[in-house]
Amino acid sequence: MRFLAVFVSTFLLLAALYLVSYRVVDPDSEYGTGKFPPPLANARQTKQNIFKTYAASHQIEGLILGSSRSMQLEPALAQKLTGFQFFNFSVQNAMVEDYLAIYRWVLSQGANPKLLMVGVDVEAFDPADKIDQRLLHNEPLELALTGQSSGMTDKVERAGDELNIENAIAVVKGLELKVRPAKQTDIVEPDGHTEYPYDEEDIRSGKFNLEKMIGQTIPTYAANYKGMDKLSPQREAWLTQLVHEAAAHNTRVILWVPPLHPETVRVLDQSTPYGDRLKDTIAFVQSLQTQFPNTVKAVDLSSPDKFGGNETDWRDGAHMNKLNAERALTTMLSPETPRHSIPNPGPRSPHGL
Amino acid sequence: MVFNSNIFLFGFLPVVFCLFWLARTKQQRYVLLTISGFIFYSYWNWKEENFQLMHLAAWKYTFLLFFSSIVSFCSGLLIQGAEDRSKKRLFMIVSICVDLGVLAYFKYFNFLAGTLHTLSGGAIPDVVHQIVLPVGISFYTFHTMSYVIDVASGKVRATRNVFEYFAYVTLFSQLVAGPIVRFRQIESDLEHIDNKPQYDNMALGLGYFLVGFVKKVMIADSIAHYVDPLLLSYHSLTISSAWLCALGYTLQIYFDFSGYSDMAIGLGLLLGLHIPINFNSPYKAQGFQDFWRRWHISLSSWLRDYLYIPLGGNRKGKLRMNANLMATMLLGGLWHGVSWMFVLWGGLHGLLLIIDRTIHPYYSKAPALAQRWLTFLVIIVTWVPFRAKTWDMCVWWLKAMAGMVKPDVHVQVSLNLAVLCLIAFVLVNALPETHEMKLPMRLRWAVVYAAIFFIAYLFMNNTPSVFLYYQF
Numbered sequence: 001m002r003f004l005a006v007f008v009s010t011f012l013l014l015a016a017l018y019l020v021s022y023r024v025v026d027p028d029s030e031y032g033t034g035k036f037p038p039p040l041a042n043a044r045q046t047k048q049n050i051f052k053t054y055a056a057s058h059q060i061e062g063l064i065l066g067s068s069r070s071m072q073l074e075p076a077l078a079q080k081l082t083g084f085q086f087f088n089f090s091v092q093n094a095m096v097e098d099y100l101a102i103y104r105w106v107l108s109q110g111a112n113p114k115l116l117m118v119g120v121d122v123e124a125f126d127p128a129d130k131i132d133q134r135l136l137h138n139e140p141l142e143l144a145l146t147g148q149s150s151g152m153t154d155k156v157e158r159a160g161d162e163l164n165i166e167n168a169i170a171v172v173k174g175l176e177l178k179v180r181p182a183k184q185t186d187i188v189e190p191d192g193h194t195e196y197p198y199d200e201e202d203i204r205s206g207k208f209n210l211e212k213m214i215g216q217t218i219p220t221y222a223a224n225y226k227g228m229d230k231l232s233p234q235r236e237a238w239l240t241q242l243v244h245e246a247a248a249h250n251t252r253v254i255l256w257v258p259p260l261h262p263e264t265v266r267v268l269d270q271s272t273p274y275g276d277r278l279k280d281t282i283a284f285v286q287s288l289q290t291q292f293p294n295t296v297k298a299v300d301l302s303s304p305d306k307f308g309g310n311e312t313d314w315r316d317g318a319h320m321n322k323l324n325a326e327r328a329l330t331t332m333l334s335p336e337t338p339r340h341s342i343p344n345p346g347p348r349s350p351h352g353l
Numbered sequence: 354m355v356f357n358s359n360i361f362l363f364g365f366l367p368v369v370f371c372l373f374w375l376a377r378t379k380q381q382r383y384v385l386l387t388i389s390g391f392i393f394y395s396y397w398n399w400k401e402e403n404f405q406l407m408h409l410a411a412w413k414y415t416f417l418l419f420f421s422s423i424v425s426f427c428s429g430l431l432i433q434g435a436e437d438r439s440k441k442r443l444f445m446i447v448s449i450c451v452d453l454g455v456l457a458y459f460k461y462f463n464f465l466a467g468t469l470h471t472l473s474g475g476a477i478p479d480v481v482h483q484i485v486l487p488v489g490i491s492f493y494t495f496h497t498m499s500y501v502i503d504v505a506s507g508k509v510r511a512t513r514n515v516f517e518y519f520a521y522v523t524l525f526s527q528l529v530a531g532p533i534v535r536f537r538q539i540e541s542d543l544e545h546i547d548n549k550p551q552y553d554n555m556a557l558g559l560g561y562f563l564v565g566f567v568k569k570v571m572i573a574d575s576i577a578h579y580v581d582p583l584l585l586s587y588h589s590l591t592i593s594s595a596w597l598c599a600l601g602y603t604l605q606i607y608f609d610f611s612g613y614s615d616m617a618i619g620l621g622l623l624l625g626l627h628i629p630i631n632f633n634s635p636y637k638a639q640g641f642q643d644f645w646r647r648w649h650i651s652l653s654s655w656l657r658d659y660l661y662i663p664l665g666g667n668r669k670g671k672l673r674m675n676a677n678l679m680a681t682m683l684l685g686g687l688w689h690g691v692s693w694m695f696v697l698w699g700g701l702h703g704l705l706l707i708i709d710r711t712i713h714p715y716y717s718k719a720p721a722l723a724q725r726w727l728t729f730l731v732i733i734v735t736w737v738p739f740r741a742k743t744w745d746m747c748v749w750w751l752k753a754m755a756g757m758v759k760p761d762v763h764v765q766v767s768l769n770l771a772v773l774c775l776i777a778f779v780l781v782n783a784l785p786e787t788h789e790m791k792l793p794m795r796l797r798w799a800v801v802y803a804a805i806f807f808i809a810y811l812f813m814n815n816t817p818s819v820f821l822y823y824q825f
Contacts, residue, residue: 002799003555003796006799006800007559007802007803007806008803011807011810014807160359160814163814164814165812167811211763215763215764216765218582218764219582219764219767222582223581263762266761270588271585271586271587272585
């Protein structure tokens with residue numbers, strides 16, 4: 001029996017030690033300890049801080065929401081096209097609830113954007129009708145979405161979630177970065193736009209191997225869409241709620257469906273229900289346009305040919321590079337798009353380019 | 354409920370373990386094992402079924418387990434009480450028919466209906482029933498059938514204690530994915546279940562459980578993490594990625610299932626029950642007869658004793674022996690699941706066994722390592738139809754392995770997969786099977802065990818998964 005007792009006690013001791021070190025190193029920037037450089041990008045947290053700084057000196061009139069696939073949309077270009085001062089609040093692996101939570105959080109900061117550009121990814125409607133853990137691990141966004149903070153049970157569950165190997169590796173990386181700082185692969189600018197200097201440098205010097213990058217992307221996206229037999233009704237309701245709340249604030253909403261690289265789509269169509277769910281997503285955003293004609297403009301940019309893009313200006317099989325992102329943004333906001341859905345820029349912002 | 358879940362590790366197991374050793378009498382322990390078995394089993398339904406069907410499904414499948422157990426328990430008593438052989442035989446056949454009927458309906462009805470529909474060119478209507486395959490049905494049906502047959506053949510005395518019998522069938526450690534334990538194999542342990550705890554056995558049980566846990570969550574799941582997405586887009590497999598996927602799956606299924614079996618043995622030891630081994634370094638086999646003596650031993654010996662030998666075994670000439678072998682392996686394949694892919698897999702192994710028997714005198718003269726690796730190479734190929742979901746996937750995958758297809762898009766294979774496969778390959782070749790290891794049981798090793806368990810737990814929490822054999 002002593003063997004079992006020593007076993008159990010040691011396990012509990014190790015778990016406690018791990019949880020303390022996780023909080024101290026804070027690799028996901030969740031606890032704000034700030035003692036170690038975070039090895040993981042957690043835009044849900046970091047963009048709140050960037051937003052506060054930016055909003056202190058700029059009046060935010062436009063907001064870009066979405067996942068990493070919207071991160072390359074440039075607020076400066078959007079401002080040039082609309083006259084509105086934009087902030088890009090796209091976050092990694094965004095689900096529909098993130099769009100709503102971030103919008104509410106932005107409102108709670110005193111901003112009242114006149115235009116939302118929401119990159120509606122198909123996988124953001126994942127049919128598992130549960131609030132995504134990454135959002136639940138962010139207290140301000142959780143509060144914005146659910147109206148309440150985590151209870152004791154949630155906190156215990158969260159501590160349990162932290163006990164996994166990816167986090168453990170992140171803790172080790174955090175310690176390593178403290179000793180040996182590394183170059184940043186992505187840089188978030190003050191307006192929330194993300195730059196990928198090394199990718200761009202490789203593209204310019206001809207070292208960039210897009211085919212390899214696409215090959216790396218496909219397994220991940222195939223896993224994302226595997227068994228996605230429908231769109232989540234709960235997530236559809238959250239997007240409808242976002243539009244409803246935006247309408248109540250006289251805010252126009254552009255719901256655009258971002259593209260995947262055609263090679264990725266070709267493979268996904270052979271092995272997953274991506275094609276069907278894409279149709280569902282487009283139909284759903286179009287139904288919101290019908291339901292809220294004065295608020296919503298639905299834009300289907302799910303393949304590069306729909307915005308004059310090409311198959312080469314990509315970072316990988318799912319993310320456009322700067323050039324395709326510019327084309328997509330220009331198409332979304334171009335004068336050819338229906339008049340009623342283009343927001344009236346009004347007087348030019350004093351902070352405009 | 355699965356062994357690699359928080360509810361099992363931190364809720365179910367500690368509670369059952371403590372209550373079991375607090376209970377003093379045999380009857381208390383039988384009752385506890387019975388109740389815990391049903392809770393363990395029904396928890397799966399409660400979690401997996403959708404909300405509306407939850408109560409119905411939980412009751413339905415738990416009832417099915419209860420029904421199957423009570424029928425075989427009563428049959429055992431009737432067979433034992435019967436005076437002449439014909440009556441014994443009648444009771445045995447009725448009981449087997451009930452078991453096979455339940456299995457046939459829940460596992461094979463839609464498959465058979467669909468096949469008949471296709472074969473008849475649509476003349477026979479395709480009647481599809483909304484049937485959810487009850488987890489573990491193939492395993493507990495084989496438990497109950499072996500009990501009834503053993504009672505009828507006088508190999509075992511039927512128990513009169515219904516809770517002893519239920520404790521045997523519903524023993525949570527082997528309920529849903531084996532090993533397929535025969536009553537006579539743990540009869541003695543069940544008879545002496547009121548023994549005092551043996552601490553050496555507990556430490557050994559913990560060691561077994563730990564080895565199995567590491568095999569499952571650190572090796573099998575890590576390989577699956579890379580192989581599954583690649584196979585989702587199987588049209589993009591190149592010759593190297595196709596081979597790597599096949600090798601990865603070969604190693605994954607071994608570490609997954611042998612890990613489960615080790616955990617089951619370990620759990621048994623924690624409760625003072627000796628569950629027989631299910632694996633004996635199968636990838637060190639030199640030939641296919643040897644392979645089947647080492648892989649899923651409880652199933653292969655079950656098929657040998659209750660199917661192959663009653664069919665005539667090798668007693669009725671070479672031709673009949675080969676036919677018996679093929680029939681046994683085809684049915685063994687079909688036992689795994691309702692797909693022609695499993696039948697094909699079984700047929701392939703049947704063929705390989707026949708070839709092995711024929712050429713064994715010559716083949717056995719080759720160096721041992723050559724025999725082993727050639728066997729391993731062919732086994733890698735045979736796992737392809739087993740893993741393939743469809744005929745198209747199977748053919749495409751095999752063609753890719755032969756370099757006969759050129760994919761439009763080359764899916765990038767992670768270097769991690771190659772490294773993992775290499776490590777796993779070295780492990781299966783260099784390390785002994787768990788029962789051959791001398792698991793240290795001194796107190797200081799409890800600290801090492803806990804550290805290893807903690808690291809494995811971090812892996813478990815990363816990707817929740819079920820065991821591959823739960824689907825059978």
